[in-house]
Amino acid sequence: xxPRGCAAAGLLLVLLVLxxxxxxxxxxxxxxxxxxxxxxxxxxAQGTKCTLEFQVITGGHYDVDCRLxxxxxxxxxxxxxxxxxxxxxxxxxxxxxxxxxxxxxxxxTHKTVYFDFQVGEDPxxxxxxxxxxxxxxxESACVxxxxxxxxVIDYQTHFRLREAQGRSRAEDLNTRVAYWSIGEAIILLVVxxxxxxxxxxFFSDKRTTTTRVGS
Numbered sequence: 001x002x003p004r005g006c007a008a009a010g011l012l013l014v015l016l017v018l019x020x021x022x023x024x025x026x027x028x029x030x031x032x033x034x035x036x037x038x039x040x041x042x043x044x045a046q047g048t049k050c051t052l053e054f055q056v057i058t059g060g061h062y063d064v065d066c067r068l069x070x071x072x073x074x075x076x077x078x079x080x081x082x083x084x085x086x087x088x089x090x091x092x093x094x095x096x097x098x099x100x101x102x103x104x105x106x107x108x109t110h111k112t113v114y115f116d117f118q119v120g121e122d123p124x125x126x127x128x129x130x131x132x133x134x135x136x137x138x139e140s141a142c143v144x145x146x147x148x149x150x151x152v153i154d155y156q157t158h159f160r161l162r163e164a165q166g167r168s169r170a171e172d173l174n175t176r177v178a179y180w181s182i183g184e185a186i187i188l189l190v191v192x193x194x195x196x197x198x199x200x201x202f203f204s205d206k207r208t209t210t211t212r213v214g215s
Contacts, residue, residue: 026116026117026118026119027114027115027116027157028040028114028115029057029112029113029114030112030113031110031111031112032059032064032101032103032110032111032112032113033103033110034103034106034107034108034109034110035103035104035106035107036102036103036104036110037100037101037102037103037104038100038101038102038113039098039099039100039101040098040099040100040115040117041096041097041098042096042097042099042117042119043095043096043097044091044094044095044096044097044119045091045094046091046092046093046094047090047091048090048091048119048120049088049089049090049091049120049121050088050089050090050091050097050117050118050119050120051086051087051088051116051117051118052066052068052077052086052087052088052099052115052116052117052118053084053085053086053087053115053116053117053118054066054082054084054085054086054101054113054114054115054116055083055084055113055114055115055161055165056082056083056084056111056112056113056114057111057112057113057114057161057164057165057168058111058112058164058165058168059103059106059109059110059111059112059168060106060109060111061081061083062083062111062165063081063082063083064081064082064101064102064103064111064113065079065080065081065082065101065102065103065104065105066078066079066082066085066099066100066101066102067079067099067100067102068087068089068097068098068099069097069098069099070091070092070093070095070097071093071094071095071096071097072093072095076089077089077099081105099117101113101115112164112168114161116157122150
């Protein structure tokens with residue numbers, strides 16, 4: 001039977017992992033068709049600090065329009081044809097905040113967009129974390145592990161996005177190279193057939209001229 005201290009430490013690690021994963025529950029990846037607009041809504045209390053981060057993973061020039069409005073319709077953030085960006089703000093009042101992604105400027109290319117909308121700060125890992133007295137060695141270790149796990153999750157997310165974007169670019173380049181190769185093959189075939197008919201016509205005309213001179 002494992003020692004009670006090891007079991008408690010293991011339970012704490014599991015809780016840390018779950019908390020780190022739960023803090024990223026606002027991450028969404030969605031398809032944005034051409035000539036389309038997609039909006040999302042979030043209830044936010046006054047004084048809450050929020051961060052909106054987005055990135056276009058696939059499609060066209062990897063750009064999208066983004067717009068963020070407060071409950072009164074006042075534009076807090078607006079960018080046109082951005083590949084990625086991050087915006088942090090503090091809610092000025094209670095209500096429903098709206099942020100939209102638009103691909104209306106594109107006529108035939110759909111996009112894949114990722115965004116992470118964080119509302120508020122992470123709650124303290126321990127209820128007594130903000131106390132005046134120092135944390136115990138176990139609590140300090142747990143806080144350090146918690147922060148490290150959040151950093152690892154952030155790095156993993158960005159690396160996955162970068163890998164997906166790189167794969168999309170490689171597949172797009174491979175498709176273009178394939179089409180270019182097919183086009184070159186067709187042109188070579190047409191030129192070759194044209195040369196054969198041209199040479200055949202040339203020698204036929206020369207043979208006819210020789211026969212007429214001999215006669």
